[in-house]
Amino acid sequence: MHVNQQGGKTRRMFRARERRWGSLPAAVLLGAALAWCGGALLAAEKPAAEEARRVLIVTGEDYPGHKWKATTPVLQQQLERDQRLRVDVLQDLTKLAAAPLADYDVVVLHFKNYDPQTPGRQGLDNLQQYVEHGGGLVLVHFACGAFQEFDRDFEKLVGRVWNPKLRGHDPRGKFRVDIAAADHPVTRKMQAFETDDELYTCLAGDTPITVLATAVSKVDKKTYPLAFVLSPGKGRVFHCVLGHDVQALEGDGVGELFRRGAAWAARLDAEKE
Numbered sequence: 001m002h003v004n005q006q007g008g009k010t011r012r013m014f015r016a017r018e019r020r021w022g023s024l025p026a027a028v029l030l031g032a033a034l035a036w037c038g039g040a041l042l043a044a045e046k047p048a049a050e051e052a053r054r055v056l057i058v059t060g061e062d063y064p065g066h067k068w069k070a071t072t073p074v075l076q077q078q079l080e081r082d083q084r085l086r087v088d089v090l091q092d093l094t095k096l097a098a099a100p101l102a103d104y105d106v107v108v109l110h111f112k113n114y115d116p117q118t119p120g121r122q123g124l125d126n127l128q129q130y131v132e133h134g135g136g137l138v139l140v141h142f143a144c145g146a147f148q149e150f151d152r153d154f155e156k157l158v159g160r161v162w163n164p165k166l167r168g169h170d171p172r173g174k175f176r177v178d179i180a181a182a183d184h185p186v187t188r189k190m191q192a193f194e195t196d197d198e199l200y201t202c203l204a205g206d207t208p209i210t211v212l213a214t215a216v217s218k219v220d221k222k223t224y225p226l227a228f229v230l231s232p233g234k235g236r237v238f239h240c241v242l243g244h245d246v247q248a249l250e251g252d253g254v255g256e257l258f259r260r261g262a263a264w265a266a267r268l269d270a271e272k273e
Contacts, residue, residue: 052086053105053266055079060091062112066142067245072110074246075140078255079108079262097122105266106136109143116149124150128157132233136265138258141243144203155205158239159230163204170199170219172244177226177253180214185270186229186238186260187212193253199224200241213240213257227257229264236265 057076062068076087085106090099093111096119101107107130113119124147131137137158139146145162147154155161174196179187199215201224213227227240238261243249264270 052084053263053268054103055085055087055106055108055262055266056099056101056104057087057089057108057110058093058096058099059089059110060093061114061118062110063142063145066112068110070246071243071249074249075108075110075243075258078249078258081255082259082263084268085259085262085266093119093123095119097126099126101126101130101135102133104135106138106262108138108140108262109146110140112142112145113147121150123147124153124157128153128232131157131235131237134234136262136267137235137237138262138265139237139239139241140258141198141241144200144239144241156207157232158237159207159209159228160203160205160225160239162202164202166202166204167219168198168200168202170201170217172196172198173218175199175215175218177242177257178214178216179212180225181210181212184210184212184229186227186257186264188271190253190256190260193251195242195248195251195254197242197248197251197254198244200226203241209239227261229261236267238262238265 057072059068059072072089076089079085079087090096093113107127127137139158142162144158144160148162151161174194176192176194178192179190181187199217201217203225207230209228209230211225211228214223215226216223226242227238229239230237240257240261242254242257248254260270
């Protein structure tokens, strides 16, 4: 009954339109039809807005000189300046082993653990599976030393790891960050910038990486990678050793680099914020 009533209503509406339009010139009717079709076509072709991506910052432990309680809110604010990134924070490393990482598009490591059991082998396994199945990963500063107890496996996942046998970094101070890959989506159109930070000279590993940003040490005059990417399995990893403290993270260049890196890891247009 409902279908029949609706059908009758449709026919009555059509006859009413027929009576209204019947006296109009054919050219007007044709123009109206073409305009309607063109509008519908444009609407169909208009690209949908990019969906927001979920980001999880994992923190809660670090070297005493790294004040994660102070830097985490700054890191969150920097990332959320890209309105497509929605950030949650996990401060309990014991939960990483069973955390539902698949609910997120990007996981940001912002810790250095000193207890081999926290988050432990299961925490690394959860993270590896997440990335290899297509998840995005971002490492901040001393996160290159997270999972040091599983160095080789961790290196394959993140490209380079902290080697405590090497000189740690230059004295804290100002230096220029140079863009090494002007054609990569993360750093395309970015210009060199100055930062006040620690220039890490302690990274080791031979996993293939694409270096995006570098700096020259004032101590030994060598060039060191500061930001790079790799793609383990189906995932994307952006690794940047900048961001020692609040002052370093608040810098415009550093903030832009982390935002772009997170957007790229989340498979967004890194240039668009």
